[in-house]
Amino acid sequence: MxxxxxxxxxxxxxxxxxxxxxxxxxxxxxxxxxxxxxxxxxxxxxxxxxxxxxxxxxxxxxxxxxxxxxxxxxxxxxxADDGLHPVQQAFLDHDGYQCGYCTPGQVCSAVGMLDEAKQGHPSHVTDDLVGDVDLDDDEIRERMSGNLCRCGAYPGILAAIREAATA
Amino acid sequence: MRAMRYLPAESPVWAVETVAGSPGAQFLAGGTNLVDHLKLGVTAPELLVDISRLPLDQVEQYDDGAGLRIGANVRNSDLAAHPLVRSRMPAVARALLSGASGQIRNQATTAGNLLQRTRCVYFQDVTTPCNKREPGSGCSALEGYGRYNAVLGASAACVTTHPSDLAVALAALDATVVVLGTEGERRVPFADLHRLPGDDPSVDTTLGDGELITSVEVPVSRASERSTYRKVRDRASFAFALVSVAAAVELDGPVVRDVRIAWGGVAHRPWRARLAEAALVGRELTEDAVRSAVDEELADAETTAQTAYKVPMLRNTTALTLTRLAEEETR
CATH class of the missing domain: 3.10.20.30 (Beta-grasp domain)
Known part of the structure; x- marks a missing residue:
């Protein structure tokens, strides 16, 4: 049909x-x-x-x-617009991948996640549900748990998103 | 996947009238569970009636702030982020945030979350017998992989558990489910929405033919404001519960005035631990008191070598959850 x-x-x-x-x-x-x-x-x-x-x-x-x-x-x-999106650039700068297969999903997820955090959405690891969101490493890990990287490039992914979050 | 027709719903009434009387028709909302089942062959509808664009997507206060009315299509992420949910019923926010992943919470709806189906590996594997998927075929989980099996309210036909976190919080907070059917609207106390398997585990809920959940009402109380949800799982994120506890408490000094306890991961429906609650009301809330109250609730628990761990896990998790809530209350 x-x-x-x-x-x-x-x-x-x-x-x-x-x-x-x-x-x-x-x-x-x-x-x-x-x-x-x-x-x-x-x-x-x-x-x-x-x-x-x-x-x-x-x-x-x-x-x-x-x-x-x-x-x-x-x-x-x-x-990417005129040049790479800041999250894409951060993945490059921090080696946030190995084979690259999960990367487009990781990048889109990170962009969406950073927007959610900017809107003040809490996560499972947020202590104070009504306070401000501080995107520390535990918060980034939790919020990105729906994206797996079988190469295990998580340290680079985390560093990339940490940088993009503070940019 | 079988060929199917697709129709976007014109209105809630139209959706109900289209699905009622048509055994091959199903509602589609966020699709996070249903689309997976289409792929796996767990279900094969002839018609999908898409209700996801119906305007059932508001969270509003009712009766001057007596509670929150949550539209059936409110996304899990939006509900968890709603300021009044976070401040007045934190158990609901915590339960939602402990479920699935960020992407799935953006897609999944309030009503869809409640109507998601078990993640029992045999239910999802069409090559194996499962009474829930194919009545009369047998239960593979009785003798097979049983780590997630129920310890309360199971039957010889089905030993699975309900997967929703949100449902456990709503059971604790005495929510009401508003349902539209061909005869009009009716209101279902949350405890009556999901059923135990008995000899027909193919039916998860008490909803009738074509009935559509349009909203969920959650009353605000002193207890709901002092509520939380704690989930124990095999990994830190994006996993189903081994056990989970939704708890709410109102204290009068050290003494329990009102307490609500509901468990996930233990039964075919969210398990409201009313015996444990009754054992605590009027008593001082101590760790020992909670532990013995939990044991009263679990007196009828039936465990296997694979599920025996759930009993001490429930005892410990419930005690920790309630004593921490009490500490917050007295701080």
């Missing part, structure tokens, strides 16, 4: 017919050749498919494309 949808992907409007079973991840990668979001576990456990969907970090593998007609998708590739 097909449905017609439109998406704005990294600033470009795209229209396509999708089978209702198509995930947003497969629509992006297989139909629109937008390969920045990666298919890792395909079950919402690894975070490599993370994009910013209508401004918030979101797992495209657990999302049906048909349910997001009209949505705005920003992938890691779309974050």
């Amino acid at each position: 097909d449905a017609h949808i439109s998406l704005t992907v990294d600033g470009t409007e795209r229209s396509l017919d999708v089978d209702t079973r198509t995930t947003l991840l497969d629509a992006l990668r297989e139909r629109l050749a937008v390969t920045s979001p990666k298919k890792g576990c395909d079950h919402g456990q690894c975070g490599s498919c993370t994009v910013l969907l209508d401004g918030r970090r979101h797992l495209t593998c657990l999302t049906l494309a048909v349910a997001h007609d009209g949505a705005e998708v920003v992938t890691a590739a779309g974050l």
